[in-house]
Amino acid sequence: MSGRSDGPSPVEQARRDKLEALRSGGVTPFAYRFVRTHTAAEAVAVSRDGADAPEVALAGRVVGLRSHGKATFAHLADASGRIQLYFRSDHLGHAAYALVPLLDLGDHLGVRGRLFRTRTGEVTVRVGGFELLAKALRPLPLGKSAPRPDGTVAHYSELADPEVRYRQRYADLAVHPERRAVFERRAAITRAIRRFLDDRGFLEVETPILQPQYGGASARPFVTRYHALDADFYLRIADELYLKRLIVGGLERVYEIGKDFRNEGMDRLHNPEFTMLECYQAYADYTDIMELCEALVRRVVREVTGGDVVLARGRPVDLGPPWRRVGYVELLAERSGMDVGRSDRAALAAALRERGLEADASQSRGRLIDQLFGLTVEPHLEGPTLVLDYPIELSPLAKPKRGAPALAERFELYIGGYELANAFSELNDPDDQRARFAAQAALGAAGDDRAQAMDEDYVRALEYGMPPTGGLGLGVDRLTMLVTGERSIRDVVLFPALRPE
RNA sequence: GACCCGGUAGCUCAGCUGGUAGAGCAGCGGACUUUUAAUCCGCAGGUCGUGGGUUCGAUGCCCACCCGGGUCACCA
Numbered sequence: 001m002s003g004r005s006d007g008p009s010p011v012e013q014a015r016r017d018k019l020e021a022l023r024s025g026g027v028t029p030f031a032y033r034f035v036r037t038h039t040a041a042e043a044v045a046v047s048r049d050g051a052d053a054p055e056v057a058l059a060g061r062v063v064g065l066r067s068h069g070k071a072t073f074a075h076l077a078d079a080s081g082r083i084q085l086y087f088r089s090d091h092l093g094h095a096a097y098a099l100v101p102l103l104d105l106g107d108h109l110g111v112r113g114r115l116f117r118t119r120t121g122e123v124t125v126r127v128g129g130f131e132l133l134a135k136a137l138r139p140l141p142l143g144k145s146a147p148r149p150d151g152t153v154a155h156y157s158e159l160a161d162p163e164v165r166y167r168q169r170y171a172d173l174a175v176h177p178e179r180r181a182v183f184e185r186r187a188a189i190t191r192a193i194r195r196f197l198d199d200r201g202f203l204e205v206e207t208p209i210l211q212p213q214y215g216g217a218s219a220r221p222f223v224t225r226y227h228a229l230d231a232d233f234y235l236r237i238a239d240e241l242y243l244k245r246l247i248v249g250g251l252e253r254v255y256e257i258g259k260d261f262r263n264e265g266m267d268r269l270h271n272p273e274f275t276m277l278e279c280y281q282a283y284a285d286y287t288d289i290m291e292l293c294e295a296l297v298r299r300v301v302r303e304v305t306g307g308d309v310v311l312a313r314g315r316p317v318d319l320g321p322p323w324r325r326v327g328y329v330e331l332l333a334e335r336s337g338m339d340v341g342r343s344d345r346a347a348l349a350a351a352l353r354e355r356g357l358e359a360d361a362s363q364s365r366g367r368l369i370d371q372l373f374g375l376t377v378e379p380h381l382e383g384p385t386l387v388l389d390y391p392i393e394l395s396p397l398a399k400p401k402r403g404a405p406a407l408a409e410r411f412e413l414y415i416g417g418y419e420l421a422n423a424f425s426e427l428n429d430p431d432d433q434r435a436r437f438a439a440q441a442a443l444g445a446a447g448d449d450r451a452q453a454m455d456e457d458y459v460r461a462l463e464y465g466m467p468p469t470g471g472l473g474l475g476v477d478r479l480t481m482l483v484t485g486e487r488s489i490r491d492v493v494l495f496p497a498l499r500p501e
Numbered sequence: 502g503a504c505c506c507g508g509u510a511g512c513u514c515a516g517c518u519g520g521u522a523g524a525g526c527a528g529c530g531g532a533c534u535u536u537u538a539a540u541c542c543g544c545a546g547g548u549c550g551u552g553g554g555u556u557c558g559a560u561g562c563c564c565a566c567c568c569g570g571g572u573c574a575c576c577a
Contacts, residue, residue: 009528068534143513145538163570260577265576374575474577477577
């Protein structure tokens with residue numbers, strides 16, 4: 001990677017030489033503002049042939065340069081697209097044209113001129129005047145592209161190294177308009193989520209990220225030091241417990257879209273900080289949330305893509321109704337042959353070892369079951385599937401299932417082989433909650449570092465009375481992957497976590 | 502964390518069984534007033550990820566480390 005050495009590279013030196021030449025020619029190479037009349041796309045749209053072709057003022061980055069002696073063609077790109085520029089010595093005047101060779105790919109330029117069409121029909125600005133707005137002292141990896149005979153477009157010398165793309169996202173975005181489009185879509189997704197929930201009477205709230213005690217999920221936290229209080233604080237792993245406190249407080253429908261932080265590994269599906277939607281609805285149970293979840297996902301996908309079909313792992317997945325609803329235990333029996341209701345820890349560990357996993361019977365039953373599920377079931381959940389009724393020991397914040405107390409009223413949404421959402425009928429019996437926390441604390445004492453801890457204040461809140469409530473957590477990054485067809489979470493997070501350079 | 506693959510010019514890549522590196526694009530100089538991967542002529546550009554080792558000689562082989570990607574394991 002460049003940029004760590006002391007001096008400028010020869011290419012950079014050439015640009016600095018031009019910078020000095022411009023300065024000594026009286027040009028200010030870093031301007032203060034430029035008033036434009038059109039974007040590139042607007043200019044192309046309004047262009048007409050003939051004498052009344054409109055005069056435009058455009059600003060953008062130089063992304064192509066073709067010098068022909070006393071004439072030069074260039075392409076200027078802004079957020080809307082690109083447009084061709086035509087500099088002519090006799091049209092611009094000798095003095096102004098003399099500055100054209102001092103331009104480089106990547107420079108920001110403001111241009112004024114009348115639109116015309118070239119012989120090949122491309123809308124082009126006949127530049128009557130231009131201003132350098134910002135000199136690019138470092139060469140951008142601007143690739144080239146050309147149409148192939150089969151109609152597709154061939155790209156040459158594109159920025160391809162994923163490390164550089166993530167570390168220097170500014171360069172990636174500057175050079176790849178299609179990368180910018182992914183993040184525009186991401187914003188459209190969160191807008192659509194907000195619109196959907198606002199329409200249903202949900203209140204958007206913000207709860208602490210910096211917490212004296214973490215909870216609401218089974219995960220290891222990041223720990224930080226709060227000097228004023230001389231105490232360790234945690235970056236939240238979930239919004240859950242705070243949002244349900246608000247339900248106790250009488251905010252009947254609340255949601256939050258925010259960052260959670262989990263001190264776990266990173267891969268295609270996991271970034272240590274990620275964006276989660278959580279919403280809670282009083283007087284609802286998990287069947288209401290199933291309806292809400294389906295409607296939410298389908299509406300977001302439809303608003304952003306215009307259809308019901310998304311790409312998961314490169315394959316199309318139809319999100320049209322109905323979505324499959326199937327029991328967790330049933331699925332596990334179907335795929336693994338194990339009846340988890342009857343299997344003890346030794347049998348579960350043996351089943352895991354059969355499948356090549358290191359497992360031993362000292363792990364908690366819940367954890368063994370969950371591993372077996374992850375191994376045998378998850379990868380097969382291609383189409384949208386609501387997996388229902390999890391073992392209760394995996395779900396310390398969910399109500400027992402009516403008529404089947406070994407299970408919890410909980411579902412997870414799977415699409416494309418990965419988990420997208422998690423929901424339950426929220427446990428609102430404070431004594432039961434206290435007992436569940438105590439059981440978790442015992443697992444923690446036995447060495448499970450993801451076990452949840454007793455939260456006395458949360459139990460106190462429940463003691464004031466929480467109405468029956470349905471809650472949902474949905475991974476916004478993963479939803480974005482689905483909607484954009486991206487295969488890695490790093491391609492939908494602007495600045496994914498990386499090792500320090 | 503384990504395993505596999507990779508790191509060579511600004512970018513994309515080549516480099517045979519070890520003989521101190523090549524191409525295209527970008528850059529620089531020249532020609533060119535409707536080109537569009539512009540073209541043509543010429544030039545320059547590299548601690549071959551880092552540090553050791555083997556060897557007369559290492560980009561290539563061996564070891565360690567750094568960084569990334571993929572797969573698996575755990576988590577959303």
